[in-house]
Amino acid sequence: MKYSIFAVLREGLRGGKGWTPAWREPEPKAHYDAVIVGGGGHGLATAYYLAKEHGLTNVAVVEKGYIGSGNVGRNTTIIRSNYLLPDNTHFYEWSMKLWEGLEQDFNYNAMVSQRGVLNLYHSDAQRDAYVRRGNAMRLAGVDAELLDADGVRSMAPFLDFNNARFPIQGGLLQRRGGTVRHDAVAWGFARGADSRGVDILQNTEVTGIRVETGRAVGVETTRGFIRAGKIGLACAGNSSRVAAMAGLRLPIESHVLQAFVSEGIKPAIDQVITFGAGHFYISQSDKGGLVYGGDIDGYNSYAQRGNLYIIEDVHEAGMALWPAIGRLRMLRHWGGVMDMSMDGSPIIDKTPIDGLYLNCGWCYGGFKATPASGWCFAHTIARDAPHELNAGFRLDRFASGRLIDEKGAGAQPNLH
Amino acid sequence: MRIRCPYCGERSNDEFTVLGDADALMARPSGDDAAAFYDYAYLRTNPAGQHRELWYHSAGCRRWLVVTRDTRTHIIADVALASTRGDGEAA
Structure with a gap:
């Protein structure tokens, strides 16, 4: 059966008896x-x-x-197409275009949310690298915007801009990036x-x-x-x-990657934000939990669970980026097996x-x-x-x- | 995960750096056999089960170790020095 507002109304009146697997x-x-x-x-x-x-x-x-x-x-x-190398840029941009039409295409609510993916930079050299990547993206028809520190501050004022080691100088923003259920x-x-x-x-x-x-x-x-x-x-x-x-x-080697969800809080972070001085990315789910992760553990694993030192490493990076998350408790974490290519x-x-x-x-x-x-x-x-x-x-x-x-x-x- | 280093005793794995498959990486081909070098540099057996792998005790004795570990459970069966002299002592 085709899902639509009419199907929802019809089944609502019939007590949901008409839904099929x-x-x-x-x-x-x-x-x-x-x-x-x-x-x-x-x-x-x-x-x-x-x-x-x-x-x-x-x-x-x-x-x-x-x-x-x-x-x-x-x-x-997370979905994004902010890659530098041509093989990657064109492929991931095609993926982004498919995401943009996917829910109509397969008639299913996948909650595609183009809330923006912001990669922060913390040094002049990193800014130059992001300028290069942003230019490569735009040449390939992908959207990319370079923000300065004030530009980032207007989007995410809660970040630690004056961090002693890794002050935030700005970021590369892809507004079409985001998250999907x-x-x-x-x-x-x-x-x-x-x-x-x-x-x-x-x-x-x-x-x-x-x-x-x-x-x-x-x-x-x-x-x-x-x-x-x-x-x-x-x-x-x-x-x-x-x-x-x-x-x-x-x-290929199989490695374990861990990810984390905090307890649910009111809406706090609108975008996907990545730390540029360590490996850390964070967004917020519709249930309110902060969803974040970092590096793989680094050794071969099929165990779908990782070790504590990466948990520590990820949270240290998170605290360097956004100190307020130190007041939150981690609700759950898990590991997946990644097919890491050479x-x-x-x-x-x-x-x-x-x-x-x-x-x-x-x-x-x-x-x-x-x-x-x-x-x-x-x-x-x-x-x-x-x-x-x-x-x-x-x-x-x-x-x-x-x-x-x-x-x-x-x-x-x-x-x- | 904790690794029992032959020199330093049982230490947390964040003191170590892992390189990967010991049997593949310790059999470096000589000469200019491109096919053999491709095999050495890129192909891995990647087993689910016992795996002999090279770990470097970078924040300890700085020795290369061969750790035999189950990739499904992370249980370590054996740790040995990667290189030994003929008399069995560490080189």
Whole structure:
């Protein structure tokens, strides 16, 4: 059923008896034209765009748990397209454009809120770097504004402008950036895909990938073998493990990233604000909790939980930026498993095995990329070739030297 | 997470810097075999389970350690010095 104000009014009068489940729970078929492994944001978006843009509807999304139980439900919900390098700028800007039309497109309220993303700078050198990035963005048609300290003060007077070590000199603002209700992104894509005929197979774990004469022909699952014309992997932190089922070794390490929510308070911070002298980003949810995070822990982990020293590090950065948050209590915190690539940029590409496609390496920036990742991955699978937007996100770029190292940190995943 | 350094005893992991997969990083290829160097620099097994990894005790004895740790639970099974002399003593 289509969601609308009329549906809400009608069901309100009927006691809500007419609402139907947002997606089916079908039995697996023996064969699909395409199977997507991983029912997170990227996998569901891929299935949605395969059906919508490419008319491929005999598609299954195979998920070992329930949909949205991974990183799409465990992030800090930020969307932005403020990147420097051309491959990133164009790709993330396409993602931003998809976000802007997404709720009408898939008829679901994802609470897309373009409240602005403000990156603060604390030194002359950092200002120069932000000027360069802002200019690169504007040349690519992305909005960017450079603010001085007074400009920042008018937006967020509560920050510690005169911090002895890291005084705030200004910031680079992308007004179109913001936040999105993350679970609703998974649900909206799932519902949109399901309504176009895609089977979403929850609690179905892939245990093997069958390869015959150099071609992937199907997946072994806990609910039996499923034959597939094409197989797309969108397994985030578990990409290495799933790719290993097909004999592939990836330029990926899995790391844990922690995030935090404070107790709920009245509206205090309108934007997403990032600290420029440490790694810290903060916004406020509609429930009132401050949502914030910082660095990954730095060691390989599949544990979905981290260690105390990062909690301390993140809160120290937060206190340096906004001392008043020291009066708040942290309500909850959690960890997600990140597929950290060797240059900090993602991979959306074919693999050396025919019929097997790969979407991974999102580091901890995967949420904002969800629509464009699905859109480009669907194109790559349907046409058996990358779209020009993801042509740079090649699997072989590490061998050929065409790295996309946004921060210039080198081949060291825990530095990205 | 606490790491039992052979020199310094059990210390908090924030005294250490982690580099990653010990078996991959300690097998540096010689010569100009580009394929082998690509393997060494970029590819990782990335297991869910026991993982031998290089940690540097940067705020302690400044020795490189090989820590065997379960990536699913963070439980450390073994810590050894990365380099030893022939007689088993630390080099």
